[in-house]
Amino acid sequence: MxxxxxxxxxxxxxxxxxxxxxxxxxxxxxxxxxxxxxxxxxxxxxxxxxxxxxxxxxxxxxxxxxxxxxxxxxxxxxxxxxxxxxxxxxxxxxxxxxxxxxxxxxxxxxxxxxxxxxxxxxLADRATAWAIRGGVLIALVGAGLGFLMAQPTAEQRAAGNLDTADVIGAHSVGVPDGGPAMALTGWSTTGGDLRIPHFVGMHALQLIPLFLIALVLLAPRIARLGDARVRLRLIRVATAGYAGLVALTTWQALRGQPLVHPDAPTLMAAGVLLPAVAAGVWAALRTAPEPESVRTKTEPASDSKEFTA
Incomplete structure (x- = not known):
């Protein structure tokens, strides 16, 4: 590839x-x-x-x-x-x-x-297990959203004669494919685009584990991140927030709304999601670091009879 x-x-x-x-x-x-x-x-x-x-x-x-x-x-x-x-x-x-x-x-x-x-x-590390499982499950949902594009659009159904149509299905919702689009991605700027939640969802497979890798790399510099419990909670927050983002972009696309022109309901939903994620991150970082384990040393016994069978 x-x-x-x-x-x-x-x-x-x-x-x-x-x-x-x-x-x-x-x-x-x-x-x-x-x-x-x-x-x-x-x-x-x-x-x-x-x-x-x-x-x-x-x-x-x-x-x-x-x-x-x-x-x-x-x-x-x-x-x-x-x-x-x-x-x-x-x-x-x-x-x-x-x-x-x-x-x-x-x-x-x-x-x-x-x-x-x-x-x-x-897996021994719970944060790694959560990142892998969360990433692959959200990716499955994102991949599944691609099947929505294969269905005839409302305009195609209204026109009828699907048996003789040249095109059945579309990326865009509410507008024809091939209209004004964002640079690089090609996502529609005049209507909804189901490629957006499809893309966002599928790449949870990489982004959530990469977020964990970033936490591990930063751990030597940021003491809080050296705590396995903090990393686990941050991964849980990131996974939940990512799932919310997939749901939000799907809802926006299905309503025929371009990503770059959100309406009031979309902004309100984003206004709930972002503070919730921020609050989750703050709560995760407030977790007290685990105390260092204390190894107890046993002194040799002075009476050899204690070791006599």
Whole structure:
């Protein structure tokens, strides 16, 4: 995936074709980078399992195979100058999109198996266990949100004739795909965009464990973070706050509202979530450091009879 991301980057530089309002190689580049991070993180998580390792090996290989099939189709459609997602223009395009849908379902199921193995694995450090489990469970939810994009939009249903439509499903809510968008991400600036909660949710897989790694690295400089209880509470707060962010961005997108133009209800919800997370962080940091363990030394007995059987 990392190698193909470099190839896609070259495509961005030398191929000036545009598809649905974006450079044609932008989608494969983002998908290759995302799959590289996804695979690397799952590999690290599988290395932590102590139960069902053979099952985890098979599940990991299913993730590899299905992600490769997905990217071969996406890249092939780019070479043809066609959309990969939502494309029902010809029977061949529709068949490719159906295969993509099936591979993503299988990939999601394989990740669910890995999540089940991680839930059963006992890790010595509770903060690490919480970060891994929280990250993979939120990522599963985020991946599942992608299925919402495959459904016909309200406008497509209203138009009817879905059997003969060229496009079925969309990233955007309330506006057509390919309209004004944010730089780099391509997320809509005029309507809702389901790619936002999908992206935010899936990358919990990396961001929550990375947050724990940052806490561990800062522990020698910040005494509070040297306390395992403080790190555990901070990870719990971060996980809950991250889940709240996924819920908030999903709610915002489904209401057809762009990320950069939140309305009053969205701002009110954010105004509840942020102080709640801040309060949780403050409470976690107030935890008193654990006292250092005192090793008791037993003096040798003066009477040898005490050791006589």
């Amino acid at each position: 990392a190698l193909w991301a470099l190839v896609s980057a070259v495509g961005l530089a030398v191929d000036d074709r545009v598809l649905v309002g974006a450079p044609i190689w932008a989608k494969p580049f983002k998908f290759f980078v995302s799959f590289a991070a996804y695979g690397l993180t799952l590999a690290w998580m599988l290395a932590q399992t102590t139960w069902g390792r053979r099952t985890g090996w098979w599940a990991g290989n299913v993730v590899v195979l299905t992600s490769l099939v997905e990217m071969v189709i996406i890249t092939g459609q780019v070479i043809r100058g066609k959309r990969s997602h939502f494309n029902a223009e010809t029977p061949f395009d529709a068949s490719l999109y159906t295969v993509m849908g099936l591979t993503i379902v299988v990939l999601w199921a394989a990740t669910l198996v890995i999540a089940a193995l991680l839930l059963r694995t006992r």
